Amino acid sequence: xxxxxxxxxxxxxxxxxxxxxxxxxxxxxxxxxxxxxxxxxxxxxxxxxxxxxxxxxxxxxxxxxxxxxxxxxxxxxxxxxxxxxxxxxxxxxxxxxxxxxxxxxxxxxxxxxxxxxxxxxxxxxxxxxxxxxxxxxxxxxxxxxxxxxxxxxxxxxxxxxxxxxxxxxxxxxxxxxxxxxxxxxxxxxxxxxxxxxxxxxxxxxxxxxxxxxxxxxxxxxxxxxxxxxxxxxxxxxxxxxxxxxxxxxxxxxxxxxxxxxxxxxxxxxxxxxxxxxxxxxxxxxxxxxxxxxxxxxxxxxxxxxxxxxxxxxxxx
Numbered sequence: 001x002x003x004x005x006x007x008x009x010x011x012x013x014x015x016x017x018x019x020x021x022x023x024x025x026x027x028x029x030x031x032x033x034x035x036x037x038x039x040x041x042x043x044x045x046x047x048x049x050x051x052x053x054x055x056x057x058x059x060x061x062x063x064x065x066x067x068x069x070x071x072x073x074x075x076x077x078x079x080x081x082x083x084x085x086x087x088x089x090x091x092x093x094x095x096x097x098x099x100x101x102x103x104x105x106x107x108x109x110x111x112x113x114x115x116x117x118x119x120x121x122x123x124x125x126x127x128x129x130x131x132x133x134x135x136x137x138x139x140x141x142x143x144x145x146x147x148x149x150x151x152x153x154x155x156x157x158x159x160x161x162x163x164x165x166x167x168x169x170x171x172x173x174x175x176x177x178x179x180x181x182x183x184x185x186x187x188x189x190x191x192x193x194x195x196x197x198x199x200x201x202x203x204x205x206x207x208x209x210x211x212x213x214x215x216x217x218x219x220x221x222x223x224x225x226x227x228x229x230x231x232x233x234x235x236x237x238x239x240x241x242x243x244x245x246x247x248x249x250x251x252x253x254x255x256x257x258x259x260x261x262x263x264x265x266x267x268x269x270x271x272x273x274x275x276x277x278x279x280x281x282x283x284x285x286x287x288x289x290x291x292x293x294x295x296x297x298x299x300x301x302x303x304x305x306x307x308x309x310x311x312x313x314x315x316x
Contacts, residue, residue: 004190005130006307011036011051011202013068014228014235014293015195016058021299022193023059023129025307031129032185033059036197037114038134038141038170038205039152043091044082046101047108050153051202052118052133053100060125068236070094090158115179132185134206135176141201143168143245152201161238165245168200176209186215189222193306196228196291199258200242207262216262221314224265224306227252230291231271253278260284265309267291267302285312 006026008019010033019033036051050069057063057071064072074094083089093101100121107117113136122131141152145163155161186192197203207213216223232251234240240250248254252268256279259266266284268275269291276286287305290298 004188007189011197017293022303024300028128137176192223194225196226223263225263226267230269
């Protein structure tokens with residue numbers, strides 16, 4: 001495999017668990033992570049970037065790996081005090097986590113672009129990988145549901161993803177552009193990996209940034225996607241429900257169909273081995289592994305398999 005970075009499209013805890021294994025087989029200095037920002041929101045005057053922070057915390061080794069989000073051992077004294085002041089306290093922020101949001105908000109208000117602030121936060125936490133937001137421009141993932149028009153965080157956290165979703169759309173996406181550094185990283189990459197994240201609302205917003213899909217299409221021969229589903233079920237969260245809302249078949253075949261123009265390799269779970277011939281018929285090179293990533297060893301094996309796929313002969 002040629003020199004150059006390994007680029008990862010990432011969003012959510014699934015991506016963070018995958019990255020924990022990837023850094024066992026790729027030097028962290030060689031990694032460039034492109035993070036979803038569609039989940040970002042302003043919350044009582046603070047700019048919150050859940051997916052960027054989750055990836056940063058996991059790579060820094062300070063994440064609360066049981067909850068999946070936030071900082072290990074964090075306290076919630078400020079959150080408790082805030083709950084006494086307003087009913088709008090459903091989004092949980094730990095005391096030490098608040099420092100991240102305060103720093104980011106101050107820098108953004110001073111005119112520093114999001115990609116630079118993200119880099120500063122990662123550096124201060126000792127992360128050697130380069131973490132980039134998908135765009136510096138604000139993009140918001142919104143859902144039309146039985147409970148009304150909701151920001152993704154309202155649907156996911158406040159409503160506990162119970163409302164039926166009829167449509168997913170994005171505000172700001174038309175004027176967004178790939179963040180500085182993304183085009184160069186993709187062009188130079190020796191491998192590009194699409195993490196096992198929700199295709200609809202974690203990877204989907206990244207691919208919808210104008211110009212992003214073109215960059216990835218040009219690098220298709222170096223790109224591998226990892227399915228986030230096992231026998232048509234998500235490890236956790238509303239992946240299946242949101243894939244259905246987008247009209248995507250909710251199994252590994254549906255994921256493969258979604259990425260077929262930008263990926264040449266595909267990793268699916270051993271329980272879905274029967275689907276491999278259908279996926280291979282789309283032109284994919286295939287790897288089959290156990291893809292439950294709660295164990296760091298399993299994450300390492302999936303990461304290694306994704307890179308090994310690129311060494312296979314190209315599909316006919």
